[in-house]
Structure formats: structure tokens, C-alpha cells
Amino acid sequence: MRSKTAIRKPVGSIGAVVATALLAGACGGGSGSSSVAVEPEDGVLRIVADDTHDFDADAYVVSAGELRVDYVQSGFQNHTLVIEGIEDQMRLEVENGGRDSGTVTLQPGRYIIYCDVAGHRDGGMEARLLVE
Numbered sequence: 001m002r003s004k005t006a007i008r009k010p011v012g013s014i015g016a017v018v019a020t021a022l023l024a025g026a027c028g029g030g031s032g033s034s035s036v037a038v039e040p041e042d043g044v045l046r047i048v049a050d051d052t053h054d055f056d057a058d059a060y061v062v063s064a065g066e067l068r069v070d071y072v073q074s075g076f077q078n079h080t081l082v083i084e085g086i087e088d089q090m091r092l093e094v095e096n097g098g099r100d101s102g103t104v105t106l107q108p109g110r111y112i113i114y115c116d117v118a119g120h121r122d123g124g125m126e127a128r129l130l131v132e
């Protein structure tokens with residue numbers, strides 16, 4: 001995990017640029033989401049879903065402890081967001097351009113986030129969540 005320091009903390013600008021770039025490129029379609037790790041901005045981790053059954057990044061990097069997640073659907077379909085193994089702690093649900101947010105408390109480790117709508121995870125709707 002120590003090698004992660006290079007993309008640590010200048011909270012704000014880097015994440016904003018990455019998120020903007022990902023949104024701008026979101027029409028590329030398919031499973032080709034960026035492998036860039038996205039970090040929270042101002043303590044809020046923003047995750048965007050669309051109608052390609054994919055999240056806006058392959059990996060999200062956050063600090064241990066309480067995390068606020070803001071989940072946005074830029075398309076129309078119904079999607080959820082849960083964390084594997086602790087699905088009971090937080091379940092966000094969006095559709096039709098909407099958003100949902102929630103808070104979860106995380107121990108350090110490697111997690112998988114996914115959408116639990118039938119067939120979506122099998123279609124590639126999962127991503128890594130690294131908690132440092």
C-alpha cells in the first residue's frame with residue numbers, strides 16, 4: 001500500500017479532474033472504464049453509474065473509518081451499490097438520473113463494490129474499493 005502515496009491527498013483538484021475526464025469519456029461505452037483510482041473529495045466518495053452496467057472507475061481509494069458515498073446515475077436504469085461482505089451496512093439505489101447517498105464505516109482492507117440488480121454484477125458492474 002505504501003506505493004499509493006503518489007496519488008494521495010491533494011484533496012479536490014485531482015479527483016475533480018479525474019471525475020470530469022471520466023464523465024467526458026463515459027460515452028466510450030462497454031466495459032472500458034478507466035483503471036484510474038478515484039478518491040473522495042471533501043470526505044465524500046462520488047461514484048457514478050450509467051447504462052453500460054459499469055461504475056466510473058475500476059478502483060476507489062479511501063481512508064479507513066466513516067465514509068460518505070454519493071451515488072449518481074447518469075443514465076436511466078435502476079442500479080444499486082453495495083459492498084461485498086457488508087451489504088447490510090449500506091445499500092444505495094438510483095435510477096433515471098437520480099442520486100442516493102449513505103454512510104458506512106470501513107476497516108482497512110480490500111473490498112469489492114457491486115450492483116446487486118439481477119445480472120448486473122455478472123455484466124461487469126463491480127469495482128475495487130481499497131481502504132487504507
Ligand SMILES: [Cu+2]
Binds near residue numbers: 079080116117125
Ligand atoms: Cu446495476
